[in-house]
Amino acid sequence: xxxxxxxxxxxxxxxxxxxxxxxxxxxxxxxxxxxxxxxxxxxxxxxxxxxxxxxxxxxxxxxxxxxxxxxxxxxxxxxxxxxxxxxxxxxxxxxxxxxxxxxxxxxxxxxxxxxxxxxxxxxxxxxxxxxxxxxxxxxxxxxxxxxxxxxxxxxxxxxxxxxxxxxxxxxxxxxxxxxxxxxxxxxxxxxxxxxxxxxxxxxxxxxxxxxxxxxxxxxxxxxxxxxxxxxxxxxxxxxxxxxxxxxxxxxxxxxxxx
Numbered sequence: 163x164x165x166x167x168x169x170x171x172x173x174x175x176x177x178x179x180x181x182x183x184x185x186x187x188x189x190x191x192x193x194x195x196x197x198x199x200x201x202x203x204x205x206x207x208x209x210x211x212x213x214x215x216x217x218x219x220x221x222x223x224x225x226x227x228x229x230x231x232x233x234x235x236x237x238x239x240x241x242x243x244x245x246x247x248x249x250x251x252x253x254x255x256x257x258x259x260x261x262x263x264x265x266x267x268x269x270x271x272x273x274x275x276x277x278x279x280x281x282x283x284x285x286x287x288x289x290x291x292x293x294x295x296x297x298x299x300x301x302x303x304x305x306x307x308x309x310x311x312x313x314x315x316x317x318x319x320x321x322x323x324x325x326x327x328x329x330x331x332x333x334x335x336x337x338x339x340x341x342x343x344x345x346x347x348x349x350x351x352x353x354x355x356x357x358x359x360x361x362x363x364x365x366x367x368x369x370x371x372x373x374x375x376x377x378x379x380x381x382x383x384x385x386x387x388x389x390x391x392x393x394x395x396x397x398x399x400x401x402x403x404x405x406x407x408x409x410x411x412x413x414x415x416x417x418x419x420x
């Protein structure tokens with residue numbers, strides 16, 4: 163890596179915009195969000211996967227029947243958007259947005275499991291867990307080209323089915339629309355030069371947003387999409403091959419900014 167890695171070091175105007183949008187989606191305040199980010203940032207370099215939680219009423223469904231499921235769900239997860247950048251003395255780097263689908267948890271808790279997209283606020287996810295280590299290495303490839311990388315999810319809450327741990331319950335349309343209604347504003351608030359989607363679900367979610375931003379569509383890096391990766395690369399979908407293909411393709415379409 164080049165330079166020191168910084169995590170979620172937002173510019174003041176960026177945090178103003180993002181926190182305002184999160185306050186529309188969740189039952190929270192800018193002050194609470196600042197504290198939550200501070201907790202996560204403080205554990206960024208801690209070994210393993212230090213847990214973080216937030217009160218369960220942080221989110222409320224607008225659909226009463228789903229709210230009943232939510233209240234008895236054994237596991238709920240929420241992702242806060244995050245930002246990666248190299249602290250190398252270069253200011254005002256261009257930003258690339260990577261859009262995920264939703265959060266997830268496999269831990270029971272009376273509170274909400276608080277995280278960030280792909281769990282990359284955890285050192286264990288960045289350096290140990292093979293699947294998310296690949297995600298992080300793909301992000302580092304963008305950072306090395308001189309970009310900042312903003313990660314966010316379409317649906318920032320995931321609710322475990324009480325009858326099928328740990329499978330998610332699909333959010334009702336009214337809640338889905340609450341998230342997607344702010345997504346375009348959220349993306350544009352970061353003024354990105356490109357948007358990356360991993361997988362069909364996140365790619366389809368931005369089709370109607372009319373963003374007028376370069377959209378780079380890739381299969382999801384997880385093993386579930388190995389068949390698609392194999393056809394795309396015409397070679398075995400190993401960790402090394404996916405990373406090499408990704409690095410080659412993004413360098414063709416994204417100019418090196420430093």
